[in-house]
Amino acid sequence: MNILVLHGINLNMFGQRDPAQYGSITLAQIDARLQALGRELGAEVACFQTNHEGELVERIHRAHADGTDAVLINAGAWTHYSYGIRDAIAILRIPVVEVHMSNIHAREAFRHESVLAPVVRGQICGFGVDSYLLGLRAALTMAGEATPG
Numbered sequence: 427m428n429i430l431v432l433h434g435i436n437l438n439m440f441g442q443r444d445p446a447q448y449g450s451i452t453l454a455q456i457d458a459r460l461q462a463l464g465r466e467l468g469a470e471v472a473c474f475q476t477n478h479e480g481e482l483v484e485r486i487h488r489a490h491a492d493g494t495d496a497v498l499i500n501a502g503a504w505t506h507y508s509y510g511i512r513d514a515i516a517i518l519r520i521p522v523v524e525v526h527m528s529n530i531h532a533r534e535a536f537r538h539e540s541v542l543a544p545v546v547r548g549q550i551c552g553f554g555v556d557s558y559l560l561g562l563r564a565a566l567t568m569a570g571e572a573t574p575g
Contacts, residue, residue, distance in 0.1 A: 427468065429565055430494045431460055431558070433475035434482060434502035434511075440527075447528040451555050460498075463559055469566055479508060486514040496521040496565035498558065505530070505540045516545040521568035525561040526551035 433453060436443065441452035457473040464471035474485050482501070489497060497515075499522060504511050515522050522545070529552030530537045543549055547568055550557045 427470070427495045427566060427569055428493050429464060429469050429471045429562060429569070430485075430489050430497045431457070431471060431473040431562075432482060432485060432497060432499040432501070433473065434500060434504045435477050435479070437500060437502050438475050438477065447533075449527070449554055456555055456558055459555060460558055460562055463562055467563070467566055469562075471562070479504060479510060483510055483514045486511070486518065489520070490518060494520060496523070496569040498523050498525055498561045498565050499542070499546070500525050500527070500558070501542060505542055506536060507541060509541060512541045512545055515542060521565055522546040523561040523565045523568075524549040524551075525557045527554050527557055528552060 438453050440448055440456065441450055453475060460473065461471045476482050497518065497520065501508065501511055524540060524542050524546045530540065531551070540549065548564060550561045550564065553560065
């Protein structure tokens with residue numbers, strides 16, 4: 427099982443950015459925890475981060491044909507306004523799970539809406555790094571259900 431984890435804009439700054447919301451864990455530590463859990467669950471986890479919207483869209487497009495079985499995405503601020511990322515995700519025919527470290531529904535009003543939500547299978551937010559780990563488990567479950575056999 428191949429899982430793609432997509433991290434959007436500014437998420438490379440985890441560990442330095444607003445510790446009250448995101449804690450002190452770095453993106454490299456998050457990726458390492460996801461890859462360790464993936465190995466434990468029999469999955470290969472590939473992680474990708476960019477601060478360039480077009481690069482994220484291109485990576486989503488590649489997931490269409492590169493053997494990706496499910497996607498985990500934290501698009502950062504793009505969650506709230508990127509219809510380009512939304513449309514790219516809508517093309518995928520594999521499970522996509524949206525995750526956020528903070529509870530976006532308990533923050534500033536502009537963060538309450540996710541333009542991605544209508545095209546993903548589900549959303550997990552507010553549990554810090556555990557949002558990612560729970561999301562990985564959900565993505566694996568959904569990908570397994572979609573696999574014949």
